Amino acid sequence: MNQTQTITLYQPLLHRLALKMVGSWQDAEDIVQDTFLKWLTLDQEKIKNTKAYLIKSVTNSCINHLNSIKRKKNEYLDAINPKEFVEKLDLSHIDIEHEISTALAMLHKKLEPVERAVYLLREVFNIEYDELQQIVNKKKENCRQLFSRAKEKLAIDTSKISFDMVNSAQLIESFKKACSFGEPKELIEDLRLEISQKA
Structure with a gap:
């Protein structure tokens, strides 16, 4: 099976997996595309089970993606100073x-x-x-x-x-x-x- 056939065969499966993990159609597409691009640069003969390799790669990329989102969210929340935020609120018009x-x-x-x-x-x-x-x-x-x-x-x-x-x-x-x-x-x-x- 050549590279084009492999991509055609496994792309729907990998996209469903990524979509289920990250919950975003666009992010899932990007992750699958990046996985295939990386796979194309590797020596195909060294990979014993292509399907297992691609599934593992997509799963790892999804986990990294979710961790990155979580990290950015925490950094954003840490940057907010609640006391300063409350002090800036103008509540004078609220009775x-x-x-x-x-x-x-x-x-x-x-x-x-x-x-x-x-x-x-x-x-x-x-x-x-x-x-x-x-x-x-x-x-x-x-x-x-x-x-x-x-x-x-x-x-x-x-x-x-x-x-x-x-x-x-x-x-x-x-x-x-x-x-x-x-x-x-x-x-x-x-x-x-x-x-x-x-x-």
Whole structure:
């Protein structure tokens, strides 16, 4: 089998392998082409199993390619100074209190207390359904349905919403604390209180 026949025979196999490893059509093509170019410069008679050699070469090139991408990504991330980045951010135009109030107003207008509790705790704090069923005293499957229903309700467009809520200040405060410290214990108690008042 001559070189042209070898390339024609193995190119589709090598491209599929490279594509599966690197996930990019263009990168896979480049890797396979480079492998064949290198192979063409070698003494063919010294290679006992051409197919095995080409597969091994493509695999090694893919690994090197992925390692190079990872290294560049890490170098880029290391070059970023988070403190300096945050200091450069101009957040003066953002009124956090207003943003939170508006978001919670939307939740209060569209969702029932139990839906609101499940949505907030799942969406914002990523609390698992096992824990949610204990917090809101509902079965896990019911919690999934409540979360799904809440998302559907929130997707429906609503015009200007007024925020008329007796304990709004308390809920806003406990929500901000939960976001700041990653501990939604106080927020959970406030949400439970809302559910019990509605019942």
